[in-house]
Amino acid sequence: MPSGEGQPLLSQSDLQDGRGVMGTSDRQSLRSMNSETSDVANELRKNLYSTRSSIIAQVGAIALFLYIFYHIMANDIIFFTGHPALNNFAIFALTQSIILVQPTSTAAEKQLGATVHGIFNVIAGMAFLGALSIIFVNKAAHQGIHFKSVHARLGLVTYILLFANVLLGITQYWTPYVYGSVSRAKSLYKYHRVIGYASLAFSFLTATLSTTTDYNRSIFGMKFSVLFGLVIVTSIGLAVRIRPQKFQFKFRRS
Numbered sequence: 578m579p580s581g582e583g584q585p586l587l588s589q590s591d592l593q594d595g596r597g598v599m600g601t602s603d604r605q606s607l608r609s610m611n612s613e614t615s616d617v618a619n620e621l622r623k624n625l626y627s628t629r630s631s632i633i634a635q636v637g638a639i640a641l642f643l644y645i646f647y648h649i650m651a652n653d654i655i656f657f658t659g660h661p662a663l664n665n666f667a668i669f670a671l672t673q674s675i676i677l678v679q680p681t682s683t684a685a686e687k688q689l690g691a692t693v694h695g696i697f698n699v700i701a702g703m704a705f706l707g708a709l710s711i712i713f714v715n716k717a718a719h720q721g722i723h724f725k726s727v728h729a730r731l732g733l734v735t736y737i738l739l740f741a742n743v744l745l746g747i748t749q750y751w752t753p754y755v756y757g758s759v760s761r762a763k764s765l766y767k768y769h770r771v772i773g774y775a776s777l778a779f780s781f782l783t784a785t786l787s788t789t790t791d792y793n794r795s796i797f798g799m800k801f802s803v804l805f806g807l808v809i810v811t812s813i814g815l816a817v818r819i820r821p822q823k824f825q826f827k828f829r830r831s
């Protein structure tokens with residue numbers, strides 16, 4: 578039997594203290610990499626609550642979520658309930674994904690931020706899609722007319738903007754070659770930002786105008802003024818955090 582055959586490759590004590598798997602310098606560099614990653618994650622997490630503007634945005638976003646949630650719980654849970662519930666969850670996830678990446682400075686922070694931002698947005702996108710499917714099934718059940726109210730029309734615009742932007746964001750970041758090159762894909766980030774803020778503004782407006790639907794007036798009971806007020810507070814918090822230089826639009830002089 579060749580030497581070592583039939584013996585465990587690593588003894589129990591080696592496994593316990595990591596000897597034999599990697600050298601001391603390997604372990605030190607792994608430890609420092611781990612601590613750098615957790616520093617980046619901590620910095621990024623702080624974006625959600627550490628400044629005055631983020632606190633204003635969070636107060637508005639959480640109050641908006643709770644206000645709609647309260648009305649969902651205060652009414653009978655029916656198939657239709659999925660529509661406001663999923664839209665509410667999606668708006669909250671979308672707001673958090675934007676607050677998270679508003680200020681990112683280092684390359685590592687940008688990279689982790691983009692990944693988490695993408696995950697949040699895919700989750701929000703799925704919730705929005707679920708909410709849209711529910712209202713379609715609901716309308717089909719009683720042959721309801723599509724896109725008749727202001728809320729329904731604005732909702733359609735919101736969904737189109739959101740899905741186009743999620744697609745743009747995913748392809749720019751994960752498959753930049755579809756735009757010809759990485760730098761070309763990067764040059765389109767500013768459009769992703771503009772459409773991102775526009776789709777959030779449309780989501781806020783659509784949710785606020787859901788108060789004008791017959792269902793809200795007769796059953797659900799949300800107040801336009803409350804939703805509008807909360808949307809304004811959230812928007813102020815978000816707006817102060819916008820860095821205009823990140824849009825980098827070049828205007829030609831005539």
Ligand code: HEM
Pocket residue numbers: 645660661664665668712713716722723724725726727728729730731732733735736779780781783784787788790791792793797
């Ligand atoms: C950003 C959030 C929301 C979006 C994007 C959205 C989108 C839409 C869309 C596109 C429709 C029309 C579907 C069709 O005509 O086939 C619709 C209908 C409806 N939504 Fe929403 N919605 C949102 C939030 C809410 C909330 C919070 C409520 C709470 C009451 C609500 C209540 C209704 C009602 C009652 C209808 C059926 C009446 C109508 O077509 O106007 N929606 N929604």
